[in-house]
Amino acid sequence: MDEFELIQNYFNWPLIDPTVELGIGDDAAIFNLDTGYQLVTTTDTLSEGVHFFKDDSPENVAYKSLAVNLSDIAAMGAIAKWFTLAITLPKVDEIWLKKFSESLKETSSKYNVSLIGGDTTRGSLNITITMMGVVEKSKAIKRSGANNGDNIYISGEIGDAALCLKKINEGERPDKAEMVKLNRPIPRLDLGYALNGVASSCIDISDGLEQDLSHIMKASKVGAIIDVQKLPLSQSVVKYIEGNNDWSVPLCGGDDYELCFTAPKNFNSKIINIAKSCKIRITKIGVISDSKNLKIKGYDGHGESYKHF
Template identity: 50%
Template sequence: MGEFDLIERFFANSAKRPDVVLGIGDDAALITPPENHQLVITTDTLVEGVHFFADIPPAALGHKSLAVNLSDLAAMGAEPRWVTLAITLPSARMEWLEQFCQGFFELAEYYNVTLVGGDTTRGPLSITVTAHGVIPMEQALTRHQAQVGDWVYVTGSLGGSALALRHLQGQQRLSSEILEVLLQRHYYPQPRVLSGYGLRGVASSCIDLSDGLWADLGHVAKASGCSAKIQVNQLPIHPQVKLQCQNDDAIALALCGGEDYELCFTVPEAMKGSLDVALSYSGIEHCCVGQMIAGQGPVELWQGEQPYTCCHLQGWDHFS
């Protein structure tokens, strides 16, 4: 089976948004973007042995390769619309591709995202998705506009994905019921698209949590020319992480575990009152975990009035 047949069979027949004039099948996709909107573009690669193990369920890989990109769009407050998929495969196994597509398209369809282009090549397993969203002019959430005094929030819960990864790496044994819950967090992260919509006009900055709260909030602080402090007792640690890990270890997972794909955002004091309403229709909890402070140093950790020391402080950097 040649490249063209593969593409035809698996990727060309997905649903098409009405703004997609030409999808897969020409030299390039042709799209009519909405007026008075800006375009938001992001790309992420998942490589076997670096971002996932060879035995990842193909549906999970399909889901996750799209989800991590939609998460970046969510962090900008954007509405996801069009994606391209470059997939490199050691061989063209039909069953594998079917399951990959099932995971990919289930998420795409949920958010009305159309696959508009792709490339299928032979080689070591690797997936690159480029995702495109739109946002009304001047409404995008960025990293560089947090102000000293703004409150720091996160959506959902932290540390669950990292604990599942520990199990997969053989570092901590979990029972099958607990693993099932946590693998959902690791394999099927839910991009906080609706939370991102709600934060337009409310948050002063936003980032998605791929490297861990400590490192990612550090990116926001650095880009905004200030620092931040986190109250570790306020962290929304995943309930199973609390149960399965010692307290300091649970905090370390929540701060540095990575791959939570929640949103971390800052809200000025004056907008705090609007936040509950703004996020009410997203269906996702949010929780204040700290505050932006003056300074240039790394993000500070506090436990009440006491500085808190965490021995695992590092970002999740696949390339170091």
């Protein structure tokens, strides 16, 4: 099978999005932007052996490749629209490709995003997705908008993905729910969009709360005070911490893809309403300070967030 047949067989499904004027098949894709909107774009690569295990299912790999990119669009308060896929394959494995492409198609239709192009090459397994979205002009939520006195919130629960990964690396068998947290993170698109005009800054927690919150602090030139006792944790993470007193799992563990955001204090009731309407747990974990440092109450500083190099 050559490259063109591969694309035709596995990645060229009909698009229903009317904003796509020209999809797969030409030198480039064309899509239409509504006036008054800006294009938001992000790229994430998943490499075998680095971001997923060799024996991970093609369905999970496809899902996660898309979800991590959607999560970045969510963090900007934007609406995800289109994506390209650059896939490097060691060989043409039709069973693997069928499962991968079906999962990609299913996930993209769930989140209403269209595959509009890409590239295929030979090499060790790598999946790069470039996701594009739209946001009303000047309305994107950046990392740089946090102000002294703002509340700091996070969505969902954190630490589960890191705990799952820890168990796998230590030869323990995580339960099914824990595997779902690691392999099927939910991109918080509804929440991100709802926070548009409410949150002063936002980031998705991909590398660990401590590091990702530090990115907000640096970009906003502020500090933060958070309290470990306020972190939203699942029963299994609570149990783990009771046994090990190891707070690095929720503080430094990545892969949760929850949103960490800040908002002015007087927006707290708005945040509570957003949590209700998006049906997502939102927890206030601290406040932005003017110190430029991150103070973590109840944590003595062991553990390190994910470093890419």
